[in-house]
Amino acid sequence: MNPFIPKYMADVVIVDRRIDEEIENNLKKLGLKIIKTIKCNEVHESISYHPDIVIHPLNHNTLVIAPNVFDYYKEELKGTGIKLIKGEKYLGCKYPDDIAYNVGRLSRIAIHNFKYTDNVLKFYLKKENIEFINVKQGYSKCSLAVVGEDSAITSDYPMYKRLTDLGYKILLVNPGNIILKDQNYGFIGGTNGSLYNKKSIISGTLNEHPNKTEIFNFFLDNRVELIFLSQKTLLDIGTIITLNYH
Numbered sequence: 001m002n003p004f005i006p007k008y009m010a011d012v013v014i015v016d017r018r019i020d021e022e023i024e025n026n027l028k029k030l031g032l033k034i035i036k037t038i039k040c041n042e043v044h045e046s047i048s049y050h051p052d053i054v055i056h057p058l059n060h061n062t063l064v065i066a067p068n069v070f071d072y073y074k075e076e077l078k079g080t081g082i083k084l085i086k087g088e089k090y091l092g093c094k095y096p097d098d099i100a101y102n103v104g105r106l107s108r109i110a111i112h113n114f115k116y117t118d119n120v121l122k123f124y125l126k127k128e129n130i131e132f133i134n135v136k137q138g139y140s141k142c143s144l145a146v147v148g149e150d151s152a153i154t155s156d157y158p159m160y161k162r163l164t165d166l167g168y169k170i171l172l173v174n175p176g177n178i179i180l181k182d183q184n185y186g187f188i189g190g191t192n193g194s195l196y197n198k199k200s201i202i203s204g205t206l207n208e209h210p211n212k213t214e215i216f217n218f219f220l221d222n223r224v225e226l227i228f229l230s231q232k233t234l235l236d237i238g239t240i241i242t243l244n245y246h
Helices: 021-027 068-075 119-127 157-165 212-222
Strands: 012-015 033-036 055-059 062-065 083-086 104-106 108-111 130-134 145-148 149-156 167-173 194-197 199-203 223-226 241-242
Touching: 012 021, 021 033, 055 119, 055 194, 055 241, 062 068, 062 119, 068 083, 083 119, 108 157, 145 167, 145 223, 149 157, 149 212, 157 167, 167 212, 194 241, 212 223
Parallel strands: 012 033, 062 083, 108 130, 149 167, 199 223
Antiparallel strands: 012 241, 055 062, 104 108, 145 149, 194 199
């Protein structure tokens, strides 16, 4: 099972603290309890509030969290029944010191540059019998927008080729046309999250993306309803992590 897709309709969402009022209001309308991220001071400002930089959902009720911000989430998620595991690697500002938890996932595989993955996370992934697919792309989750258990969108060609060769349904799109402050552009994987396996949420409109038709049709082909949280341009907010209470 893909840990980025809740088993049931999501109850809680972990999202970049910097989201605007429109996105926040639309998340509330979906009945989600919103947990806003805390700044991870040690990484670059542009990704310092991104959930997928500091958190990896190991499975549907367990999160591995960077020690930089662990205490904050321990307090925020108290009483939810979600298990938290403190990672070993303290994140730093420069690549590859900021990628230890940014691991992509599809059904029974984890995708990352495993030379730089947190050791605690690797230990627990192995314990879950997850197969490791090693790629050069360190921002693997940022680069992978999860659509279904075995389907995703990416602008990273080597990841697209590797995952397609393994039999996964992957849509390759052009890089860019996604806003990430202080960077040339953001990643497609940082724009979306799943409410459950037939509903996905995305940070903005596809209107300015050159692959807007292909992206929309890819969700349709996978029988996933796409809900737009904003009428503004797509924004990389570091994956919208959705969870169920337990």
